[in-house]
């Protein structure tokens with residue numbers, strides 16, 4: 636069988652890099668998509684993924700730009716083939732309590748964390764349904780499930796990503812395309828490393844498993860949901876949070 640093509644947005648980020656590595660390990664041809672502006676990080680990414688050679692490529696794009704996403708997909712299809720697996724992991728934070736949050740902080744975040752998911756899904760979904768196979772995994776967050784102080788924008792976008800995924804899952808279910816979310820808890824990435832040691836210790840104390848999540852914990856869930864034989868799981872949210880928030 637031909638190698639399936641997987642596209643990972645935010646692909647050179649803390650979680651994205653490991654998602655790319657594990658998808659390549661699972662036999663996918665992987666395209667990491669991220670901002671061109673992060674050129675210093677691209678060089679580090681190439682080193683971190685060098686063991687996979689040409690199985691992991693990098694394509695610059697801004698997911699908040701619809702036309703840019705359309706061109707990106709056309710370029711990838713020409714160079715690598717049709718996109719079979721889409722992982723939306725690009726994300727930003729613009730934290731502030733609501734009474735201090737500016738419209739700019741609200742809109743910037745929505746453009747990346749929510750519009751970005753629309754822009755990418757909209758440009759791959761027709762190809763996937765036409766071919767009768769597709770796997771879409773959108774990275775949400777535990778903070779979309781629980782809400783978080785200073786994150787009305789982030790929590791709203793991440794909850795919306797799951798609503799979007801359930802709706803799209805219904806639209807594509809009969810065409811062999813599944814759409815799911817993965818909701819990470821607190822992970823050991825630069826996003827969380829930026830908080831003070833005291834807050835970090837407090838976070839860890841509240842996690843039943845007793846540690847932060849690793850990028851590999853999250854990537855494992857993405858590989859599971861994007862497997863060829865995962866076709867009966869759709870519209871689901873897979874929490875990967877060490878028991879920090881339990882629900883059903």
Ligand SMILES: NC(=O)c1ccc[n+]([C@@H]2O[C@H](COP(=O)([O-])OP(=O)(O)OC[C@H]3O[C@@H](n4cnc5c(N)ncnc54)[C@H](O)[C@@H]3O)[C@@H](O)[C@H]2O)c1
Nearest residue numbers: 645648649650669670697698724725726776819821822824
């Ligand atoms: N790290 C955590 O603890 C955690 C927890 C829950 C959810 N998440 C979510 O997981 C995803 C990955 O987070 P991470 O920890 O790897 O963060 P990260 O900052 O390391 O990676 C995010 C990546 O997205 C890229 N990006 C930002 N704006 C973009 C744009 N407009 N177009 C293309 N790429 C863009 C960044 O350049 C970066 O490489 C995010 O959606 C985040 O909200 C992370």
